Amino acid sequence: MKLKLDKALSLVALSVIGVLQGANAAPVYEIKNLDDIYSQTDGAELIGTLQGTRSGYGMAINGQGESLGVAKGKKYLSVSEDDDGVIDIEDGIAPEERIVLSINTPIKANNFTFTAQDNDPSSKNWLPVFDSVNGTTDPGLTDADVPETINSVDAYYYGINDSGLKVGSMTAPEQTETYTGNTAGQKFWYYRDFEERGFVKNADGTETAMVPPLTEYVKDDETPAVNVGGYSVAAKVNASGLVVGYVGTELSKNAKDRIDGCIESDTYPLDICVQTLQFPYNQYGNSYINYQVRGYVWQVNAEGAVTSEYELPLGLTPSSGSTYLYRAQGLGVNKQGTVVGRSHVYRRGNKDKLALDAAYWIKNEASGEYDEDSYNWVPMIDNRYQSIAYDINDNGILVGSYKQYLQGYERDKFFYFDTTNGTEDEGIVTPYDFSSSAGISDLSSKPKDINNKGQVVGYIETTHDKEKPRPKAGFLFDKETDDFRNLNQLLTCESKGFEKDKNGDWVRIKVVVPNGNSEEPLKYNRDLVIVEANSINEDGVIVGTVFVRKPQYKFDSDGNLVIENGEPVFEVDGNGDPLTSYLPRMVVLQVNGEEASDDWLKANNCVDNNEEPDDYERKGAASFAWLFALPLVWFRRRYSNK
Numbered sequence: 001m002k003l004k005l006d007k008a009l010s011l012v013a014l015s016v017i018g019v020l021q022g023a024n025a026a027p028v029y030e031i032k033n034l035d036d037i038y039s040q041t042d043g044a045e046l047i048g049t050l051q052g053t054r055s056g057y058g059m060a061i062n063g064q065g066e067s068l069g070v071a072k073g074k075k076y077l078s079v080s081e082d083d084d085g086v087i088d089i090e091d092g093i094a095p096e097e098r099i100v101l102s103i104n105t106p107i108k109a110n111n112f113t114f115t116a117q118d119n120d121p122s123s124k125n126w127l128p129v130f131d132s133v134n135g136t137t138d139p140g141l142t143d144a145d146v147p148e149t150i151n152s153v154d155a156y157y158y159g160i161n162d163s164g165l166k167v168g169s170m171t172a173p174e175q176t177e178t179y180t181g182n183t184a185g186q187k188f189w190y191y192r193d194f195e196e197r198g199f200v201k202n203a204d205g206t207e208t209a210m211v212p213p214l215t216e217y218v219k220d221d222e223t224p225a226v227n228v229g230g231y232s233v234a235a236k237v238n239a240s241g242l243v244v245g246y247v248g249t250e251l252s253k254n255a256k257d258r259i260d261g262c263i264e265s266d267t268y269p270l271d272i273c274v275q276t277l278q279f280p281y282n283q284y285g286n287s288y289i290n291y292q293v294r295g296y297v298w299q300v301n302a303e304g305a306v307t308s309e310y311e312l313p314l315g316l317t318p319s320s321g322s323t324y325l326y327r328a329q330g331l332g333v334n335k336q337g338t339v340v341g342r343s344h345v346y347r348r349g350n351k352d353k354l355a356l357d358a359a360y361w362i363k364n365e366a367s368g369e370y371d372e373d374s375y376n377w378v379p380m381i382d383n384r385y386q387s388i389a390y391d392i393n394d395n396g397i398l399v400g401s402y403k404q405y406l407q408g409y410e411r412d413k414f415f416y417f418d419t420t421n422g423t424e425d426e427g428i429v430t431p432y433d434f435s436s437s438a439g440i441s442d443l444s445s446k447p448k449d450i451n452n453k454g455q456v457v458g459y460i461e462t463t464h465d466k467e468k469p470r471p472k473a474g475f476l477f478d479k480e481t482d483d484f485r486n487l488n489q490l491l492t493c494e495s496k497g498f499e500k501d502k503n504g505d506w507v508r509i510k511v512v513v514p515n516g517n518s519e520e521p522l523k524y525n526r527d528l529v530i531v532e533a534n535s536i537n538e539d540g541v542i543v544g545t546v547f548v549r550k551p552q553y554k555f556d557s558d559g560n561l562v563i564e565n566g567e568p569v570f571e572v573d574g575n576g577d578p579l580t581s582y583l584p585r586m587v588v589l590q591v592n593g594e595e596a597s598d599d600w601l602k603a604n605n606c607v608d609n610n611e612e613p614d615d616y617e618r619k620g621a622a623s624f625a626w627l628f629a630l631p632l633v634w635f636r637r638r639y640s641n642k
Contacts, residue, residue, distance in 0.1 A: 025595035026476065026485050027540060031495040031528065032118075032588040033126040048548070048585025050114050050128050051140030054096040058116075058543035058586035060159050060535040065118030067535075067543045068157035068166060069128055069586040072111050074099070074139055076559075092513070092570060093552040093581045095559075101279045103189050103272050107174040109151035112139050115166075116586065118541075126588045131157075133201065134170045152192070159236040164203030165300065167234035167243055171195050177269055189268070191275035194229025195287070198245050200237070202304035210234050210298055210306070212247040214291070217259050226259055228274060231291050234298070235331050236391070241300040244330035244339045248291025249311065253323045255289045295330035295341050295361065297370060310370045312361050315345030315377060316354075327356065332391035332398075337363040338419060339370070340389035340398050345377050353382065358389035358400045360419050378417050379427055387415075391449050396420035397479065399447040399456050402428075406442040409466060414445040414458060416479060431477055433460055433484050445475065449535045454479030457533035457542055462486070474533035474544050487530045487542070487589065490596050493606035497526035497549075506606035513551060513578070516567035522578045524551055530587060539591075546587035551578035 033048065049056025054073035061067040073096035099110045113136070114128040130138040133155035143149045152174035159167045172195075176188040198210035212230035219226070231248035251259070255277075262273035277288040295312030314328050328343035339361040347353040358378035364371050380387050380402060389400035396419040401412045415428040433441055445460035456477040461470040474487040488496070498506045508525040515522045527549035534544045554562040554569045562569040571579040594600060 025597045026478070026483055026490055027591040028492060028594040028596050028600065029487065029490050029495070029542070029589040030492050030592045031546070032590045033116075033586075034495055034528075048128065048546075048587070050112055050130055050138070052142060053112060053139050054094065055584045056114075056128060056586040057545045057584060058534060058588065059157050061537050061541055061543045061588075062160045062164070063162045063537050063539070064164070065541070066160060066164060067116045067126070067586075067588065068160050068168075069114045069116060069543075070111060070156055071114055071128070071139065073097075074108070074110055074142070092550050092568070093583060094561075095555070103191060103268075103275050103279070104183070104186060105190065106150070107152040107190050107192065109136065109154045109171075111154040111156060112136065112151070113155045113157045113168065114586075116588070118588075128586060131166075131201075133157075133168070133199065133207065135173060158234065161237045161239055161241070163239070163241070163302070165237050165241060165304070166201045167198065167237045167245075168201075169196055169198050169233045172197070172229065175271075177272055180269075189272045189275075191271050192229070192278075193227060194231075195278045196231050196233060197229070198232040198234030198243075198247075200234060200243055200298075200300050200304050202302070204304075206304045208300070208304045208306060210243070210245065210247075210296075213249055213311070214247075214251070217251055217256065219256075219260055219263055223263060226263065226270060226274060228259065228289060229278070231293075232296070235329070236333050237300070238333045238337070239335050240337075241302070242333055242337055243298040243300055244333045244341070245296055245298075246293055246329040246341070247296045247311075249294050250292040252290040252292070252325055255291070258288055290325060292325060293327040293329065295328040295339065295343065297330060297333075297339060312339060312341075312343075312370050313372050313375045315343035315357070315359055315375050328359070330361070331389065334392045334394045334396070336394065336396075338392055338396065340392045340400070342388040342400075343375065347377075347380065347382070355380070356386050356388075358387040358398070358402070358417075360389065360392065360398055362419075376419070381427075389417075390447055392419065393450045393452045393454070395452060395454075397450060397454060399450045399458075401446045406440070407466075409442065411442055412444040412446050413440065414447045414456075414460070414477070416447075416450075416456070431479075431482060431484055433475070434486055444470070447477070448533065450479075451536050451538050451540075453538065453540075455536055455540065457487075457536045457544070459532040460486070472531050474530040474542075476533065476536075476542070485596075487533060489601075491530070491589075492592065493604050495528065496606055497528050498606040506604075513570070514567050515578075516562070516564035516569040522551060522570055522572070524549065524578050524580055527580075528587075529582070530589070531584070533589075541591075542589040544587055544589070545584050547582035548585050549580050550583050551580050 050071040053071035054075050057070050059068045076095045076097050099108050113131050113133050115131045116126045116128050118125055134153045136151050136153045137149050153171050155170040157168040172193040174190055179186045179188050199207055201207045210232045212232040215230035216225040217228050234243050234245040237243045258277055280287055297310045298306045299308040301307050318326055326344045329341040330339045331341040333339050343359045345357050347355050357380055360376050361370050361374040384402040384404045387402035389398050392398045398417045398419050401414050415430045417428045433443055443461040447456045447458035450456045459472045460475045462473045463470050476487055477484045493506050497509055499509050501507045510523045511526050512521045512523050529547045531547050532545045533542050536542045552571045554571045
């Protein structure tokens with residue numbers, strides 16, 4: 001069910017809709033990498049993230065059963081009391097290394113790329129396999145005594161096509177400059193040539209950097225050019241190798257002023273001074289070098305080489321002499337080359353109504369280029385004050401979300417729009433979600449991907465708490481039937497962590513872990529919750545992120561893992577039960593041929609008190625928040641209006 005713009009339905013009609021909601025049968029899903037998520041026998045095959053990292057996220061999947069992921073958080077490894085060596089703790093919640101970016105210490109990376117495949121001949125199915133970008137080394141093989149194994153490059157995967165062409169973004173590797181300051185014992189300053197650059201990597205492993213149009217700043221004719229690195233991100237690629245993303249085209253006025261200060265100062269060498277501006281200055285990752293940002297398109301051939309490139313037109317013409325930072329991004333593309341994303345625009349030509357809104361760009365068929373007429377606004381009513389488009393299928397159906405105050409709070413709402421015949425009068429379509437019985441609910445929701453069958457995946461909030469963060473769940477929406485489902489309700493009981501007992505009743509599977517301060521092992525309930533679906537292929541295979549329940553380790557006041565009898569010790573509650581929390585892991589969902597009819601739901605009524613996790617912050621998974629806006633996180637880091 002759905003609402004178009006703000007057209008109201010009567011309460012009677014809405015109550016009928018509520019009854020009809022869920023009447024359509026949806027596919028039943030299995031978690032295909034389930035067994036090894038809870039592997040107890042071989043930590044090296046813990047599926048869901050890379051060895052040596054704390055968190056894993058499924059980002060994209062193509063039609064050939066190839067998926068991409070990002071591993072985040074280099075794990076902190078502890079040394080046992082009897083100095084037997086490093087303990088790589090896999091079966092519980094362990095802290096990650098605290099990464100501090102500074103010109104005075106070596107640069108350590110904290111984000112790594114991996115692939116996972118169905119029917120992989122070289123490893124287990126859907127096992128995350130490290131995939132090097134820009135010379136990165138496997139985080140599981142890092143040795144502090146071997147400098148060449150320590151990563152200084154952060155890398156991210158965002159998209160893959162059926163030919164195996166992968167796209168994402170990366171940093172440059174660390175470089176050093178001889179230290180001339182006053183700190184005793186320091187030999188070098190540390191910097192990188194750039195902090196964000198898009199790339200493509202073909203199936204043969206050839207990498208091509210998406211060099212942005214601006215990489216240097218020139219103050220005047222008498223001053224040498226200053227390397228600022230530039231800014232670019234490759235967000236998605238279609239079947240013909242058309243890559244879409246966004247780039248920095250011009251430095252902001254404040255960024256130029258700050259670089260001028262580096263040129264005029266002798267406190268640091270120039271490259272080092274510029275790097276102090278590039279590193280984040282707050283917990284949100286913002287830096288002091290900001291750009292005008294524009295959507296961008298690169299055409300790439302089979303060898304991964306860029307054959308042509310275009311800047312997508314902005315949704316408005318900036319005023320002469322304006323220093324405001326106007327932005328646009330390309331985030332999705334279909335086989336016809338229609339690009340979707342967002343751009344600043346004056347709504348309906350009114351310069352008093354500047355908004356950052358969802359947009360799409362249609363290629364000129366005659367010229368094959370994106371000319372000044374290629375931009376199209378996705379119409380929004382005024383109380384929806386900001387919007388974004390994430391993806392578009394080959395039928396021209398665009399999916400995105402808008403921001404609106406609902407019941408007094410800012411919320412994001414999923415919408416779709418037909419670019420082939422949608423008009424401003426017809427408007428966007430906001431589907432009813434699974435808890436909406438009297439109009440649009442106040443549950444925030446964002447779509448991430450749509451396939452050609454009209455199946456949409458993303459995430460939605462699951463509670464109506466007003467004053468605290470809300471837990472989230474992955475969703476599956478079928479445009480053809482208006483069926484909106486929480487993916488956790490479409491899972492088989494086995495995929496939720498259940499098994500049948502001798503009486504034929506569903507019960508939680510008990511996970512057994514050794515505990516160092518007890519002869520008896522600890523037991524806790526297996527529990528998995530799909531919190532985000534990021535990509536769906538034409539066969540309905542979904543990749544995303546699952547929260548997996550794990551016990552928490554005990555650490556002493558110095559932050560060292562407590563070891564007793566050669567085993568780590570777990571935190572327990574007053575009853576001696578292990579304290580547990582959730583870890584994010586890459587998850588692969590595949591249909592099993594059944595349908596979630598009423599009869600199936602009754603037979604698979606496996607529900608208990610462990611169904612719903614707490615919000616991310618309370619469960620120690622705040623790092624998951626960065627994923628919600630990928631690949632927009634770096635956009636926010638660099639583009640506050642400074």
